[in-house]
Amino acid sequence: MSQTNAAALQGPWDIIVVGGGNAALCAAITATEQGKRVLILESAPKHMRGGNSRHTRNFRCMHHGPLSVLIDSYEEDEYFDDLMRVTDGKTDENLARMTIRESEACLPWMEAHGVRFQPSLSGTLSLSRTNAFFLGGGKALVNAYYATAEDLGIGIFYDAEVTHVNIEGSRFTHVDVTIDGQSHRVEGRAVVLASGGFQADLEWLTRAWGPSAANFLIRGTPYNRGVVLKDMLDQDAQTVGDPTQCHAVAIDGRAPKFDGGIATRLDCVPFSVVVNRDGDRFYDEGEDVWPKRYAIWGRLVAAQPDQVGYSIIDSKSINLFMPSVFPPVVADTLEELAEKLGIDGAKLKATVEAFNAACRPGDFHPTELDGLATEGIEPQKTNWARPIDTPPYYGYSLRPGVTFTYLGLKVSETAQVSGPDGPLENVWAAGEIMAGSILGQGYLAGFGMTIGTVFGRIAGREAAAHVN
Amino acid sequence: MSTEIIQEARRQVEICNACRYCEGYCQVFPAITRERAFADGDITQLANLCHNCRGCYYACQYAPPHEFGINLPAALAEVRADSWERLSWPGGLARTFQQSGVALAAALTVGFAVIFATMQALRPEDGEGFYAYMSHTLMVAIFAPAFLLPLAAIAISLRDYWREIGGEFPRWSHLVDAVKAAGRMRNLDGGQGQGCNFEQEDRFSNKRRAYHQMVLYGFLLAFASTSTGTILHYGFGMEAPYGLFSLPKLFGVPGGILMCIGTVGLAHLKVRADKSLGAARVWGGEMGFIALLFFVSLSGLVLYAATGTAWVPTLLALHLGSVLAFFLLMPYSKMVHGFYRFAALVRDAQLKA
Numbered sequence: 177m178s179q180t181n182a183a184a185l186q187g188p189w190d191i192i193v194v195g196g197g198n199a200a201l202c203a204a205i206t207a208t209e210q211g212k213r214v215l216i217l218e219s220a221p222k223h224m225r226g227g228n229s230r231h232t233r234n235f236r237c238m239h240h241g242p243l244s245v246l247i248d249s250y251e252e253d254e255y256f257d258d259l260m261r262v263t264d265g266k267t268d269e270n271l272a273r274m275t276i277r278e279s280e281a282c283l284p285w286m287e288a289h290g291v292r293f294q295p296s297l298s299g300t301l302s303l304s305r306t307n308a309f310f311l312g313g314g315k316a317l318v319n320a321y322y323a324t325a326e327d328l329g330i331g332i333f334y335d336a337e338v339t340h341v342n343i344e345g346s347r348f349t350h351v352d353v354t355i356d357g358q359s360h361r362v363e364g365r366a367v368v369l370a371s372g373g374f375q376a377d378l379e380w381l382t383r384a385w386g387p388s389a390a391n392f393l394i395r396g397t398p399y400n401r402g403v404v405l406k407d408m409l410d411q412d413a414q415t416v417g418d419p420t421q422c423h424a425v426a427i428d429g430r431a432p433k434f435d436g437g438i439a440t441r442l443d444c445v446p447f448s449v450v451v452n453r454d455g456d457r458f459y460d461e462g463e464d465v466w467p468k469r470y471a472i473w474g475r476l477v478a479a480q481p482d483q484v485g486y487s488i489i490d491s492k493s494i495n496l497f498m499p500s501v502f503p504p505v506v507a508d509t510l511e512e513l514a515e516k517l518g519i520d521g522a523k524l525k526a527t528v529e530a531f532n533a534a535c536r537p538g539d540f541h542p543t544e545l546d547g548l549a550t551e552g553i554e555p556q557k558t559n560w561a562r563p564i565d566t567p568p569y570y571g572y573s574l575r576p577g578v579t580f581t582y583l584g585l586k587v588s589e590t591a592q593v594s595g596p597d598g599p600l601e602n603v604w605a606a607g608e609i610m611a612g613s614i615l616g617q618g619y620l621a622g623f624g625m626t627i628g629t630v631f632g633r634i635a636g637r638e639a640a641a642h643v644n
Numbered sequence: 645m646s647t648e649i650i651q652e653a654r655r656q657v658e659i660c661n662a663c664r665y666c667e668g669y670c671q672v673f674p675a676i677t678r679e680r681a682f683a684d685g686d687i688t689q690l691a692n693l694c695h696n697c698r699g700c701y702y703a704c705q706y707a708p709p710h711e712f713g714i715n716l717p718a719a720l721a722e723v724r725a726d727s728w729e730r731l732s733w734p735g736g737l738a739r740t741f742q743q744s745g746v747a748l749a750a751a752l753t754v755g756f757a758v759i760f761a762t763m764q765a766l767r768p769e770d771g772e773g774f775y776a777y778m779s780h781t782l783m784v785a786i787f788a789p790a791f792l793l794p795l796a797a798i799a800i801s802l803r804d805y806w807r808e809i810g811g812e813f814p815r816w817s818h819l820v821d822a823v824k825a826a827g828r829m830r831n832l833d834g835g836q837g838q839g840c841n842f843e844q845e846d847r848f849s850n851k852r853r854a855y856h857q858m859v860l861y862g863f864l865l866a867f868a869s870t871s872t873g874t875i876l877h878y879g880f881g882m883e884a885p886y887g888l889f890s891l892p893k894l895f896g897v898p899g900g901i902l903m904c905i906g907t908v909g910l911a912h913l914k915v916r917a918d919k920s921l922g923a924a925r926v927w928g929g930e931m932g933f934i935a936l937l938f939f940v941s942l943s944g945l946v947l948y949a950a951t952g953t954a955w956v957p958t959l960l961a962l963h964l965g966s967v968l969a970f971f972l973l974m975p976y977s978k979m980v981h982g983f984y985r986f987a988a989l990v991r992d993a994q995l996k997a
Contacts, residue, residue, distance in 0.1 A: 223709070230705050231705050233665055294668030294835065311668045311703075311835060312666055312699060313663075313666070313705060314705070315704065315705050316702070322846075435710060439662040439712075499658065501663075501712075
């Protein structure tokens with residue numbers, strides 16, 4: 177790093193924001209607009225900035241009446257019920273309701289700071305009331321916030337990995353940050369921790385999940401290695417969330433190890449039979465509409481030998497779901513398809529024939545629960561059960577794709593972090609690093625960005641008030 | 645060559661179709677979501693529909709160095725440039741002039757030489773204004789075919805394009821939709837009026853859109869100037885030179901000024917923009933074309949300003965020489981983009997309906 181940059185790194189700063197995604201930017205912008213001198217330390221290089229925010233696409237927002245691109249109303253109770261349904265009650269009601277209420281004020285704030293929204297994407301009409309989509313997606317949102325941050329004179333350093341957050345007693349004093357291979361000590365009067373979860377640290381995942389984690393794919397940024405989270409855990413910060421759990425969905429097995437994002441999802445499962453490595457079915461593929469079942473298949477596939485599954489459809493169904501990023505494996509016979517997929521042909525054929533024999537006549541409706549179920553087979557397929565009998569046959573491999581981890585810092589309603597002896601005076605957290613405080617399990621589309629925005633703004637505001 | 649770049653564009657378009665985050669930027673993405681499989685003609689149509697606003701590139705989570713390597717503006721620009729070369733006649737000519745500013749300069753020089761030589765050899769006995777140096781009949785004899793034959797060549801190319809993309813006979817409403825899109829340069833407005841990403845990376849700006857429309861409307865005004873002059877000449881027996889408050893000048897002077905400002909602006913932005921988001925191999929030809937348009941408009945204005953001076957014959961030759969080069973190069977230079985884009989907009993209006 178040049179001497180000029182090394183001098184610029186030293187500020188002096190009122191507030192240091194660790195991380196460079198949505199929550200970090202919301203915190204930094206909010207604090208700067210309170211007249212504070214703010215530094216952002218982003219561990220990723222510039223072109224990869226923004227953490228998992230760069231893969232997001234929308235923001236779930238409470239609203240009374242139409243708001244920006246959102247139609248009708250989405251009230252607090254309905255929002256909270258939606259959340260409770262996915263978390264199975266594993267959520268802090270107080271924090272959750274506060275987050276939901278705050279979301280309404282966030283949307284105009286986001287627009288005022290450069291974020292643009294667009295109507296629901298094609299194929300996602302069901303979300304047009306609840307989720308405001310970012311024009312261009314999360315990376316466009318991140319770009320807009322960085323442009324705003326630059327215009328506000330916020331100090332921004334990329335490739336800047338914070339390795340240690342120094343706490344003395346109950347006060348933060350400085351961070352150690354590595355830039356260009358050199359460690360620097362940077363002091364600040366307050367710190368906001370917004371550096372994400374640890375899902376990109378495969379060793380940590382393996383410790384939490386066991387050796388099968390080696391076969392997991394990470395849907396988001398490779399830079400969420402949880403270095404700061406671990407550092408805070410080592411200093412006995414109070415935590416929340418199951419350390420052994422992560423949110424995983426079933427994605428295309430050919431997706432990249434990291435950063436595959438949205439395009440690697442597969443929506444064909446409800447119209448398919450899914451078999452494991454041994455050619456056996458293992459779960460009801462037609463249990464519910466796919467958006468509601470999407471999340472459980474990560475776990476289901478993770479529990480299979482070698483953490484892999486194969487979704488098999490025939491030509492009747494190939495146009496019934498959103499296209500995915502990789503073309504399917506195609507063959508004219510099931511044996512040939514099995515061979516191309518690397519599973520036993522005779523076994524796959526037997527499984528599909530048994531399934532086909534269990535199918536019953538009836539009306540097939542791809543967009544609703546049609547009750548077209550199998551009879552006399554285990555596991556049953558309870559909807560959309562049509563014989564797989566019309567070549568060509570198509571196959572997709574499935575792997576668990578990790579979205580985020582639940583273990584995080586426990587925060588108060590004001591985003592304040594606590595140490596072993598109570599609240600830390602000048603440490604706040606926002607975004608994925610503290611999302612476990614609200615999301616105990618499951619996931620609600622667009623809620624991660626809501627948590628990041630709400631808590632980012634709170635953390636920025638509180639940190640600014642503290643250094644006054 | 646053609647197959648490879650179409651295949652690469654298809655690969656990228658299929659990934660875009662699985663993501664769809666960019667739907668709100670322009671007409672390309674809604675057109676993508678209407679399809680599931682993309683024939684070569686579909687890719688050519690998407691390429692010509694793309695206005696290279698670059699919004700999708702800067703918003704893309706899969707842009708290089710991501711292993712998906714999505715750079716759709718460049719992939720479509722390659723297909724687009726290739727389609728103009730492939731469909732033009734003779735194709736080799738288009739390749740030369742699209743790629744090379746130097747070739748354009750050489751053509752310009754030839755244009756000058758032709759006009760100078762003609763003026764020397766066929767200087768009229770009498771005549772007023774410009775016609776003292778080159779008779780009206782001779783001007784028409786040179787420029788009518790120099791204008792109409794290239795237009796005929798473009799018409800043949802467009803017919804082949806229309807066949808390749810499977811276009812249907814256009815209805816009035818399709819044309820209206822295309823005129824509206826082009827007239828407001830809707831596909832450079834970022835979907836919400838914030839403009840495109842060109843000269844300042846991920847920040848939006850309407851500069852490129854504004855400069856482009858200055859050139860477009862300036863060009864149309866200049867064209868109206870020539871047309872009204874022709875009508876005055878043949879219809880009313882009123883010959884050039886025309887006064888400042890005549891129709892040819894009322895159209896021509898503002899048109900020339902708009903084109904001058906617009907071309908300088910476009911060139912300035914083009915130097916600052918990232919070459920790798922376009923078809924890099926035709927950058928020189930595109931820049932040469934902007935320079936040629938600038939020269940045409942500036943020489944026209946200067947010629948008017950020099951009325952009555954000894955500079956007129958020289959300036960007249962320079963202006964007419966550049967216009968000649970411009971006309972003859974229409975099918976083989978960046979000028980064809982307007983025709984193809986318009987056709988693509990008409991086709992998209994059909995598909996939307």
